[in-house]
Amino acid sequence: MTAALAAAAGAVGFSHSALSSPTQANTAVNLAAASLDNGNLSGITTARIQARQLATRDSSRVALAGNDTNKKQAAAAALAKARAAKLNATNNLTAKRATALLAAKKAEAKKLRESMNRCEMMISGYHITATFGQGGSRWARTHTGTDFAAPTGTPIRSVMRGVVIFADWAGPYGRQVQVRHADGTVTWYNHMNKFSVSVGETVMAGDQVGAVGSTGNVTGPHLHFEVRPDGGDPINPIPWLRSHCGLNP
Numbered sequence: 001m002t003a004a005l006a007a008a009a010g011a012v013g014f015s016h017s018a019l020s021s022p023t024q025a026n027t028a029v030n031l032a033a034a035s036l037d038n039g040n041l042s043g044i045t046t047a048r049i050q051a052r053q054l055a056t057r058d059s060s061r062v063a064l065a066g067n068d069t070n071k072k073q074a075a076a077a078a079l080a081k082a083r084a085a086k087l088n089a090t091n092n093l094t095a096k097r098a099t100a101l102l103a104a105k106k107a108e109a110k111k112l113r114e115s116m117n118r119c120e121m122m123i124s125g126y127h128i129t130a131t132f133g134q135g136g137s138r139w140a141r142t143h144t145g146t147d148f149a150a151p152t153g154t155p156i157r158s159v160m161r162g163v164v165i166f167a168d169w170a171g172p173y174g175r176q177v178q179v180r181h182a183d184g185t186v187t188w189y190n191h192m193n194k195f196s197v198s199v200g201e202t203v204m205a206g207d208q209v210g211a212v213g214s215t216g217n218v219t220g221p222h223l224h225f226e227v228r229p230d231g232g233d234p235i236n237p238i239p240w241l242r243s244h245c246g247l248n249p
């Protein structure tokens with residue numbers, strides 16, 4: 001506050017401490033102007049102008065402070081919105097990946113089921129020389145499988161997907177491979193001249209397990225094929241191949 005303003009205020013009974021606000025300052029100036037003579041009018045007018053300038057300056061500062069607060073609030077809101085959008089995008093991406101993974105697992109499971117049920121003929125270029133249950137001097141008991149005669153070295157293949165549980169010499173059966181399938185059925189491949197698999201190996205339908213030979217008790221090269229549900233007693237392979245695999249030897 002200028003000396004003139006202070007003098008004007010003192011002239012009308014206002015102390016310096018009472019002029020703490022622009023409104024009080026204006027009131028003091030107005031009262032001082034009414035009580036002083038014309039010779040002091042110019043000083044009082046100057047004091048009034050300065051007081052109003054102070055009030056305007058204070059108002060501007062308040063307005064600027066308000067603008068800064070609004071800007072900070074707007075910036076905080078924009079940041080929160082951006083973070084929410086990023087989180088939403090991340091959640092959407094995670095959901096899409098989970099959906100894709102689930103679809104892939106379902107496709108793999110379907111493929112596995114199809115591979116388990118798919119069948120392939122064990123041998124090609126054959127002719128049947130002995131059937132299941134057939135009797136005769138060639139066997140100690142009735143025949144326990146079906147004989148598929150073919151040239152030595154002809155590939156012998158697994159009829160279905162499964163796991164090799166035996167691959168070794170088996171007395172009168174010669175070189176033998178046994179494959180256990182998903183439903184517990186075990187298929188036997190006998191009289192081979194060589195093995196193409198080992199115990200514990202997983203084979204698919206059509207995978208080679210060995211080759212036609214004349215090992216064991218035989219009269220010529222052939223595949224002696226047996227089917228044993230749950231690894232038990234043998235059954236007639238021909239009806240099983242037809243009903244279980246859709247094959248018609």
